Amino acid sequence: MKKSIVCRSLVCGEAVGEALVSKEPISFYGGVDPETGKIVEKGHPLEGKVISGKVLFFPYGKGSTVGSYVIYRLAKKELAPLAIVNVKSEPIIVIGCVLSSIPLVDQFPLEYFNIVKNSSTVRVIAKEDKAIVVIEI
Amino acid sequence: MYLSKEEERILSGYEGAVKQRALEIIVKVGEALGASRLIKVNKAHVSGISYKNIGDAGLELIEELSKSGGCFSVPTSLNPAGMDLKLWKYMNLSEDYVEKQLRIIEYLESMGAKPLLSCVPYLINPPSFKEQIAWGESNAILYANSVLGARTNREGGPLALFEAIAGRAPYVELRTNEFRKPTVSVFCKLSKESWFSQLPGLVGFHIGSMVKSGVPYITGVHEIFKSDYDLRLFLAGLGTAGGIGLALIKGISPEAPKEVPKELEKLEVDEKELKDNYEKISVEIEKPDAIALGCPHLSNKELYKIIQAIRLKGRAHKRMIVFVPRTMSNSLSLMKLRRYNLEIYNDTCMVVCDLKAMGIERVIVDSAKAAYYLTSQGYEVQLMPFNEILRGAFT
Numbered sequence: 001m002k003k004s005i006v007c008r009s010l011v012c013g014e015a016v017g018e019a020l021v022s023k024e025p026i027s028f029y030g031g032v033d034p035e036t037g038k039i040v041e042k043g044h045p046l047e048g049k050v051i052s053g054k055v056l057f058f059p060y061g062k063g064s065t066v067g068s069y070v071i072y073r074l075a076k077k078e079l080a081p082l083a084i085v086n087v088k089s090e091p092i093i094v095i096g097c098v099l100s101s102i103p104l105v106d107q108f109p110l111e112y113f114n115i116v117k118n119s120s121t122v123r124v125i126a127k128e129d130k131a132i133v134v135i136e137i
Numbered sequence: 138m139y140l141s142k143e144e145e146r147i148l149s150g151y152e153g154a155v156k157q158r159a160l161e162i163i164v165k166v167g168e169a170l171g172a173s174r175l176i177k178v179n180k181a182h183v184s185g186i187s188y189k190n191i192g193d194a195g196l197e198l199i200e201e202l203s204k205s206g207g208c209f210s211v212p213t214s215l216n217p218a219g220m221d222l223k224l225w226k227y228m229n230l231s232e233d234y235v236e237k238q239l240r241i242i243e244y245l246e247s248m249g250a251k252p253l254l255s256c257v258p259y260l261i262n263p264p265s266f267k268e269q270i271a272w273g274e275s276n277a278i279l280y281a282n283s284v285l286g287a288r289t290n291r292e293g294g295p296l297a298l299f300e301a302i303a304g305r306a307p308y309v310e311l312r313t314n315e316f317r318k319p320t321v322s323v324f325c326k327l328s329k330e331s332w333f334s335q336l337p338g339l340v341g342f343h344i345g346s347m348v349k350s351g352v353p354y355i356t357g358v359h360e361i362f363k364s365d366y367d368l369r370l371f372l373a374g375l376g377t378a379g380g381i382g383l384a385l386i387k388g389i390s391p392e393a394p395k396e397v398p399k400e401l402e403k404l405e406v407d408e409k410e411l412k413d414n415y416e417k418i419s420v421e422i423e424k425p426d427a428i429a430l431g432c433p434h435l436s437n438k439e440l441y442k443i444i445q446a447i448r449l450k451g452r453a454h455k456r457m458i459v460f461v462p463r464t465m466s467n468s469l470s471l472m473k474l475r476r477y478n479l480e481i482y483n484d485t486c487m488v489v490c491d492l493k494a495m496g497i498e499r500v501i502v503d504s505a506k507a508a509y510y511l512t513s514q515g516y517e518v519q520l521m522p523f524n525e526i527l528r529g530a531f532t
Binding site for chain 1: 162165166169170171184185187190192193194195198273274275278290291292293294296297299310349376377378380417418509512513514
């Protein structure tokens with residue numbers, strides 16, 4: 001069954017793809033290899049997974065303000081996520097996605113992080129006024 | 138979003154194409170974050186300077202802004218680069234890396250930036266209480282907001298760059314009074330006797346990983362800090378493990394409430410969980426290649442402690458690499474200390490330079506921030522208290 005969740009739209013765009021879900025925050029600088037899109041933070045729940053071409057769910061950003069450049073480098077190499085879904089996006093993520101034209105939404109409820117499954121197909125529609133994230137439940 | 142006449146003028150291109158583009162991007166970010174207007178900033182500190190970190194994509198972005206005639210409209214300082222600008226020959230870097238790093242600095246200087254190349258702008262040019270600033274660099278943001286009461290969000294590197302050009306930032310989140318209230322309370326019950334209390338960076342890192350986001354009201358840490366350096370290590374750790382731009386620390390932050398506000402979620406620092414986090418970023422190293430200190434950059438106070446140890450005990454037993462701001466101590470004039478196994482660098486740090494090129498793979502640090510980033514970069518890292526490191530290096 002599909003469920004549509006209304007979120008806040010930060011960077012407009014649409015994407016359909018496989019979900020990659022982390023309940024823990026992500027630091028793009030230090031946490032993600034800008035050359036491969038692989039999560040390299042030791043002990044991170046997504047350690048070893050590649051974020052490229054995925055709809056990436058994580059609650060918050062963390063760490064270095066250079067993270068925006070990691071998002072931008074990934075996009076230049078066509079290794080960026082298809083879209084990013086947060087509970088609360090911070091400026092580091094927002095500017096990275098603005099420069100890289102990656103659809104970004106936040107105010108996705110934390111409790112749904114238990115429901116969205118890795119590899120399930122999700123759709124993100126981020127329009128001017130609001131965003132909708134469609135997940136399988 | 139409300140825009141002033143002057144801002145509309147900029148947006149219509151009267152003040153040049155680069156300023157127009159910068160403001161367009163700031164408006165876009167501001168609208169995304171729900172800002173109702175922009176606010177003028179007095180100064181900026183731009184992160185994302187090291188070629189190692191920003192790569193060709195970052196270099197090209199900065200190059201384009203500079204070559205299109207962009208310039209900073211407020212005093213703008215820069216975070217550390219990927220090498221010491223005077224001593225890079227000692228860092229064993231490739232020609233390509235050096236050339237590209239020098240170009241990044243050149244472009245930013247052509248736009249009017251001051252090559253401070255340090256992550257402690259708050260020690261060199263501190264903002265005042267309630268001053269609106271546009272700062273990148275997570276530890277500097279935390280210090281400015283939490284210790285000095287200045288106002289900045291966690292501006293991503295390129296956002297601070299565009300804000301420096303436009304002289305404005307979205308008036309939202311930590312720039313406004315209502316977002317500077319505590320969202321969670323953290324009590325640190327570590328006693329002074331606990332070994333972990335000598336690792337303020339780890340305590341900050343641990344609290345950051347617990348709190349994740351929002352504004353923590355923190356009690357019980359002031360008591361374990363022995364110096365401003367401990368506070369800086371703490372904030373650097375906090376900003377590494379969390380998306381936190383302001384901490385209200387009892388006894389330190391001018392805006393911290395006197396009592397724990399009621400109805401706040403209360404968290405406690407648990408020593409066992411602290412140890413778990415320690416093990417994520419530290420391993421025991423039998424034969425370290427070097428000790429690396431200066432994340433955040435050391436002030437002269439800490440540097441003098443090291444030099445004092447040399448005066449008393451002579452040459453260090455371990456290779457010591459220390460990073461300090463160029464405005465405090467000149468690395469070139471301190472070259473003579475190399476005979477004591479002490480290498481002092483300006484303009485860079487262990488996280489954003491290339492330690493491997495310098496022959497270092499196993500390293501001892503006193504900073505949880507450095508431990509986290511270096512571990513992620515594949516180094517073997519051991520985190521130890523500053524004083525213990527000094528004792529070990531000079532026995």
